[in-house]
Amino acid sequence: MPTVVIVGAGFGGLRAARALRRAPVQVVLLDRNNYHLFQPLLYQVATAGLEPEEIAKPTRSILRGQKNFDFRLVAVTRVDFAAKRLETSAGPIAYDYLVLAPGGETNFFGLDSMQRHGLGLKDIPDAITIRNHVLTCFEQAMLDLDAEQRRTLLTFIVVGGGPTGVEMAGALSELIRLVLVKDYPRLNIKDVRILLLEATDRLLPALPERLREAAGKTLWRKYVEVRFGATVADYDGRQARLKSGEVIPARTVIWAAGVRAAPLNATLGLPTARQGRIPVEPTLQVAGHPEVFIIGDAAYREQEGEPLPMVAPVAIQMGHSVASNIKRHLRGRPLEAFRYRDQGTLATIGRNAAVANVYGLKLSGFPAWVMWLVIHIIQLIGFRNKLFVLINWAWDYFFYERAARLITRD
Amino acid sequence: MPTVVIVGAGFGGLRAARALRRAPVQVVLLDRNNYHLFQPLLYQVATAGLEPEEIAKPTRSILRGQKNFDFRLVAVTRVDFAAKRLETSAGPIAYDYLVLAPGGETNFFGLDSMQRHGLGLKDIPDAITIRNHVLTCFEQAMLDLDAEQRRTLLTFIVVGGGPTGVEMAGALSELIRLVLVKDYPRLNIKDVRILLLEATDRLLPALPERLREAAGKTLWRKYVEVRFGATVADYDGRQARLKSGEVIPARTVIWAAGVRAAPLNATLGLPTARQGRIPVEPTLQVAGHPEVFIIGDAAYREQEGEPLPMVAPVAIQMGHSVASNIKRHLRGRPLEAFRYRDQGTLATIGRNAAVANVYGLKLSGFPAWVMWLVIHIIQLIGFRNKLFVLINWAWDYFFYERAARLITRD
Numbered sequence: 016m017p018t019v020v021i022v023g024a025g026f027g028g029l030r031a032a033r034a035l036r037r038a039p040v041q042v043v044l045l046d047r048n049n050y051h052l053f054q055p056l057l058y059q060v061a062t063a064g065l066e067p068e069e070i071a072k073p074t075r076s077i078l079r080g081q082k083n084f085d086f087r088l089v090a091v092t093r094v095d096f097a098a099k100r101l102e103t104s105a106g107p108i109a110y111d112y113l114v115l116a117p118g119g120e121t122n123f124f125g126l127d128s129m130q131r132h133g134l135g136l137k138d139i140p141d142a143i144t145i146r147n148h149v150l151t152c153f154e155q156a157m158l159d160l161d162a163e164q165r166r167t168l169l170t171f172i173v174v175g176g177g178p179t180g181v182e183m184a185g186a187l188s189e190l191i192r193l194v195l196v197k198d199y200p201r202l203n204i205k206d207v208r209i210l211l212l213e214a215t216d217r218l219l220p221a222l223p224e225r226l227r228e229a230a231g232k233t234l235w236r237k238y239v240e241v242r243f244g245a246t247v248a249d250y251d252g253r254q255a256r257l258k259s260g261e262v263i264p265a266r267t268v269i270w271a272a273g274v275r276a277a278p279l280n281a282t283l284g285l286p287t288a289r290q291g292r293i294p295v296e297p298t299l300q301v302a303g304h305p306e307v308f309i310i311g312d313a314a315y316r317e318q319e320g321e322p323l324p325m326v327a328p329v330a331i332q333m334g335h336s337v338a339s340n341i342k343r344h345l346r347g348r349p350l351e352a353f354r355y356r357d358q359g360t361l362a363t364i365g366r367n368a369a370v371a372n373v374y375g376l377k378l379s380g381f382p383a384w385v386m387w388l389v390i391h392i393i394q395l396i397g398f399r400n401k402l403f404v405l406i407n408w409a410w411d412y413f414f415y416e417r418a419a420r421l422i423t424r425d
Numbered sequence: 426m427p428t429v430v431i432v433g434a435g436f437g438g439l440r441a442a443r444a445l446r447r448a449p450v451q452v453v454l455l456d457r458n459n460y461h462l463f464q465p466l467l468y469q470v471a472t473a474g475l476e477p478e479e480i481a482k483p484t485r486s487i488l489r490g491q492k493n494f495d496f497r498l499v500a501v502t503r504v505d506f507a508a509k510r511l512e513t514s515a516g517p518i519a520y521d522y523l524v525l526a527p528g529g530e531t532n533f534f535g536l537d538s539m540q541r542h543g544l545g546l547k548d549i550p551d552a553i554t555i556r557n558h559v560l561t562c563f564e565q566a567m568l569d570l571d572a573e574q575r576r577t578l579l580t581f582i583v584v585g586g587g588p589t590g591v592e593m594a595g596a597l598s599e600l601i602r603l604v605l606v607k608d609y610p611r612l613n614i615k616d617v618r619i620l621l622l623e624a625t626d627r628l629l630p631a632l633p634e635r636l637r638e639a640a641g642k643t644l645w646r647k648y649v650e651v652r653f654g655a656t657v658a659d660y661d662g663r664q665a666r667l668k669s670g671e672v673i674p675a676r677t678v679i680w681a682a683g684v685r686a687a688p689l690n691a692t693l694g695l696p697t698a699r700q701g702r703i704p705v706e707p708t709l710q711v712a713g714h715p716e717v718f719i720i721g722d723a724a725y726r727e728q729e730g731e732p733l734p735m736v737a738p739v740a741i742q743m744g745h746s747v748a749s750n751i752k753r754h755l756r757g758r759p760l761e762a763f764r765y766r767d768q769g770t771l772a773t774i775g776r777n778a779a780v781a782n783v784y785g786l787k788l789s790g791f792p793a794w795v796m797w798l799v800i801h802i803i804q805l806i807g808f809r810n811k812l813f814v815l816i817n818w819a820w821d822y823f824f825y826e827r828a829a830r831l832i833t834r835d
Contacts, residue, residue: 049564049832068476068829075608076830085611088564088832105568139833154459154498158515198485201495399820399828403813410809418809419478420486422459422498423549 016041016083017111019341020101022091022279024051024074026327027311028116030334036081038342040112045103047090049073052139053395055327056404058179060142061269062186063150063194063417067139069403072396091117094283096304112306112341116334117280119312119325122273122290132252133270136179145269147422149187152266153195154422156206163264169207170265172255174247175272176213177220178362181230183271184211185364188237193415209238210263212245214272219370221324221360226370229379233364274325276313288315289322297352299337305344308337316353323355332356363387366412426451426493427521429751430511432501432689434461434484436737437721438526440744446491448752450522455513457500458548459483463805465737466814467546468589471555471679472596473604473827479813481549482806501527504693506714522716522751526744527690529722529735532683532700542662543680546589555679557832559597562676563605564832566616573674579617580675582665584657585682586623587630588772591640593681594621595774598647603776603825619648620673622655624682629780631734631770636780639789643774684735686723698725699732707762709747715754718747726763733765742766773797776822 017040021028024046032044050071059065078084093102094113101108121135134145149171156168173184188209196204211218211234218230218241234241246258247268254264276291285293285301292315293301299314301307311330316323323329332355340350359373363384371383378386388408395401410416427450431438434456442454460481469475488494499513504523511518531545544555559581566578583594598619606614621628621644628644628651629637644651656668657678664674686701695703695711702725703711709724711717721740726733733739742765750760769783773794781793788796798818805811820826 066476066478071831073830079607420483421481
């Protein structure tokens with residue numbers, strides 16, 4: 016039976032592994048982590064609303080029923096396309112088909128100071144680091160008697176006006192203004208500042224103007240200062256210097272300004288496009304290596320002249336497509352070209368507030384927020400995770416609480 | 426208003442802070458962590474049954490309603506009894522009354538090699554480390570082709586036959602034999618070994634013989650090899666050498682063989698007794714410093730010729746007593762001597778199996794297990810934590826699942 020090795024248990028890799036469950040192949044899934052992470056809710060772990068275990072599920076337990084499936088917890092160090100073999104942290108693994116779905120990582124655009132002092136948000140340790148850091152800033156502000164120091168500790172900068180940045184800024188504002196104010200009765204809320212810096216002149220560029228404006232207004236009502244045309248030039252952990260020359264003292268900068276392909280891409284010896292992504296054929300194959308496919312954030316495809324976005328729906332659809340194409344190839348049939356069906360964009364900005372442009376439907380406010388809740392609950396894997404997230408959300412909603420306000424430090 | 430400074434937000438410190446809520450004092454509680462930890466369920470976090478957020482609650486939110494309460498996230502470095510002042514990581518703090526409740530830490534009895542390679546279980550990071558380590562051993566055993574290596578990876582030694590060791594061994598056996606077997610279909614369960622090493626000739630020495638035997642039998646049915654008179658002389662991370670000369674290859678040694686007082690005790694310049702605990706007056710005052718009290722694991726008191734055990738009920742009762750005595754002192758009344766009322770011992774060894782010697786009632790098996798469940802749910806702080814723990818337990822019970830099987834590494 017031919018072996019299909021899939022690298023990465025994210026949205027694309029997992030979908031491909033599942034879609035091959037009845038194919039006459041042995042599926043071997045490799046990942047550095049033993050769990051599949053539901054990244055769209057990671058910002059809620061970072062803002063103490065959810066526990067990490069609720070948005071992650073062990074890959075082995077997700078695919079437990081699948082007979083032709085095997086998982087290995089390894090890091091891939093090299094791909095030998097000629098020998099059809101991967102080098103990993105636990106020795107070589109041979110493949111007949113290879114699906115590379117290593118995902119993406121935070122893109123600091125070469126800004127070294129930001130890489131050192133800024134906080135990215137791509138994995139569970141990132142989210143826990145942000146949670147610990149934000150809560151520690153509040154604790155230190157309670158000890159610090161100098162007003163200047165205290166304001167620096169309570170200034171939170173979010174960089175990037177895409178969905179992650181907007182959701183992060185909204186959730187952070189609610190964590191502070193609805194929950195932490197109760198924990199810190201001596202806190203002067205006027206000392207707290209949340210800034211959302213966006214380099215262009217618009218938030219959520221994928222949305223129509225009306226919804227962009229609704230999002231901006233909601234953030235404003237949550238006391239988030241949105242700055243357009245604002246680019247960070249340097250950050251030393253104490254103050255951020257903008258390109259305009261302005262200096263903002265802040266102990267927290269959360270970097271949601273970009274992603275790029277996982278570092279595995281750079282080791283493949285293949286030409287890369289923007290953000291380190293590797294251009295693939297319409298069938299998602301690598302040119303010259305018909306048995307190798309690249310999907311998700313690591314792959315570069317254009318559609319209608321625009322590069323496909325690095326988002327979960329693209330990865331999921333690609334995972335599905337690559338499984339079909341492997342099955343076609345096994346039967347000697349011609350492969351099909353991948354075509355992305357854009358289902359729209361959703362972003363939540365806090366309780367009762369979201370913007371949605373889904374299946375042609377343009378919503379904002381409460382209806383968009385309900386749609387956001389329903390879609391995310393449906394997509395979460397595992398009934399227990401759905402139940403716990405629902406209870407946590409209900410708790411937050413009715414009691415203005417955040418369950419996971421722990422500073423868990425080694 | 427006089428200031429009562431309490432060091433440590435464990436069972437004793439928290440109880441003292443709460444019991445002073447209507448006293449004419451300002452209460453300042455200091456802790457290195459921002460949460461109160463329900464330590465009796467820590468072994469369930471270590472064996473992936475519960476999430477850390479479910480057995481910990483932010484101290485500020487527990488005492489939110491208390492007007493005369495303030496919390497500070499600091500580490501205490503020194504106590505100046507003459508000046509009535511603490512030195513902390515955030516500067517000095519003056520007190521009128523001082524309650525030292527810094528708790529305990531793992532006691533490796535000077536066994537350096539064990540301190541380096543063994544796994545203690547006293548705080549959330551400890552529990553997460555054990556969880557990560559055990560799950561990683563299984564993942565590596567799936568990669569390792571050498572049978573010897575694989576058996577070493579799948580041998581788990583628990584040292585110490587007290588409640589923590591017994592509960593840990595039982596929970597580990599169930600994690601592996603009921604849950605992980607489903608995740609690892611290629612696993613040969615005969616390669617798995619769990620050993621419980623006890624230096625004396627009995628488990629759970631606080632229990633009567635009939636219950637000790639019931640506990641031993643239950644462990645035996647769960648394939649835990651109990652060894653009496655077994656003391657570890659050395660452990661290098663690969664093999665444990667016993668005093669008898671026997672060598673057991675094992676990648677995991679969980680050390681539940683002892684506790685001692687927190688390191689703060691050694692900095693106080695006061696005489697210490699066994700396990701670094703400081704002898705206190707019957708009123709829990711420090712001799713020569715009537716405004717200073719020591720409670721919980723850090724304090725040494727004998728009752729009927731026996732030292733009080735380092736367990737939660739002692740700390741809770743001492744916390745209560747010290748709050749009464751401070752109130753008495755304020756009113757100029759004589760202080761009362763502390764007297765521990767032993768409510769008994771409970772230990773669970775897995776599903777449907779526990780031993781209980783509570784209020785004169787001696788139970789084993791299912792009734793003891795139900796009693797254990799009820800008592801622990803009642804004692805957990807916060808309705809949400811109770812609810813989540815209950816759901817998790819029900820889930821484990823009916824579906825043979827463990828929710829939190831994540832390897833979360835930085």
